[in-house]
Amino acid sequence: MTTQKRPHPQTSIQLSDITSQQLKELQDLGYHKQSDVIRFAVARMYREEIASPGINVTDYQTGIIHRCAVLGSMPVSEDAVLLFCDMPGMGRLAVLRYASGEVFTPADWQGLQPDDSFSIMDTNWVDSRGVPAIMLNGMPTTIR
Numbered sequence: 001m002t003t004q005k006r007p008h009p010q011t012s013i014q015l016s017d018i019t020s021q022q023l024k025e026l027q028d029l030g031y032h033k034q035s036d037v038i039r040f041a042v043a044r045m046y047r048e049e050i051a052s053p054g055i056n057v058t059d060y061q062t063g064i065i066h067r068c069a070v071l072g073s074m075p076v077s078e079d080a081v082l083l084f085c086d087m088p089g090m091g092r093l094a095v096l097r098y099a100s101g102e103v104f105t106p107a108d109w110q111g112l113q114p115d116d117s118f119s120i121m122d123t124n125w126v127d128s129r130g131v132p133a134i135m136l137n138g139m140p141t142t143i144r
Helices: 020-028 034-051
Strands: 055-058 065-077 080-087 091-098 103-106 125-127 134-136 139-141
Touching: 055 080, 055 091, 055 103, 065 091
Parallel strands: none
Antiparallel strands: 055 065, 065 080, 080 091, 091 103, 103 125, 134 139
16 A cells, blocks of 8 residues: 655655655664655654643634643654544544644544544544545545
């Protein structure tokens, strides 16, 4: 399966964005395919955020911003990461965050949460305003 690239070229990480030293380090770790190197770079890009106490998630129905602990993450495309968060008083919540800062959550926060890149396309996503996402190449997006 090939990774589908989301149409935000200004925010996508390209192999040219990775320094030769970083590339050598990644190859020493066993990352040889270009897609693996780029996914690792996305994960590294989010390391600081994941190491922080959490992420702000806006409840689109109430407008309340919740601070959620990030329990884990999974790079799912060249410019997106699926975060697994602990929503206070509710439990686990999947949050899809793009390098551009755009954030999507499942429309039903209490329903089944996606747990891998394959279940992303089976989920109804909304942005932080509650606008339903459309699926483009298996990833949620909005038309602006």
